[in-house]
Amino acid sequence: MDIFNKSNAELQAKIYKLEKDLAVFNIQKEALLQEAVRNNVDTESKEAELQQFNSAVAELEGRVEAQQLQYDSSNQLEEELQMQILQCQTNLEEFKAQLAKDLRLVDAKQNEYNLTKSLIDNLEGFPDSIRFLKKMRVGKSSHRSSPMCYFARKTIVLQLKITWNRS
Structure with a gap:
């Protein structure tokens, strides 16, 4: 019986060890299943992310x-606006130059007019007969339509043309 007890004890120890190993394997299996579920959840979460x-x-x-x-559109618009600004500046400079030229011409004409008016008002460079006719015309404004006044005006205009051509 001793052998039987010894063999029974060995078998019970093996059964106990196998049950213990089985319990460990079951726990490992559960842990692996839980880890697989967690991995699937993590995979789905990571895929969603x-x-x-x-x-x-x-x-x-x-x-x-x-x-x-x-x-790109803004840059293109800026380039177009820069080109327009340059064109406007160029036009402005041309207009300023033309205006200065025109103002010089107007100033020259005004000076010429003022000089001619001064010469006519003072009758400088005209013969005494024209001065007399001028005084007569101013003194007798009611006789403007007379032939003498007409002749005096024509003479003054002719004299102005001659003076104008000389200068």
């Missing part, structure tokens, strides 16, 4: 492209 990240990247790329188009 990746999908959100990809959609965010696509949205940002679209925004970048739109901003780049707007930037």
Whole structure:
């Protein structure tokens, strides 16, 4: 019986060890199943995050492209405006030069007019007969339509033309 007890004890020790190993394997199996579930959940979560990240990247790329188009358009508009500004400045300089030229011409004509008017008012360079006719005309304004006044005016105009051509 001793052998039987010894063999029974060995068998019970083996059964106990096998049950213990089985319990450990079951715990490991449960742990691995839980880890697999966690991995699946993590994978799904990571896939969802990746999908959100990809959609965010696509949205940002679209925004970048739109901003780049707007930037390029703004640069082109700025270049066109710069060209228009340069053209306007060139036109302004031309207009200023033309205005200065025209003002000099107007000033010269005004000076010429003032000089001629002064000469006529003072009857400088005219013979005494024209001065007499001028005084007579001023003194007798009612006789302006007389033939003498007509002759005096024509003479003065002729004398002015002659003086004008000399200068």
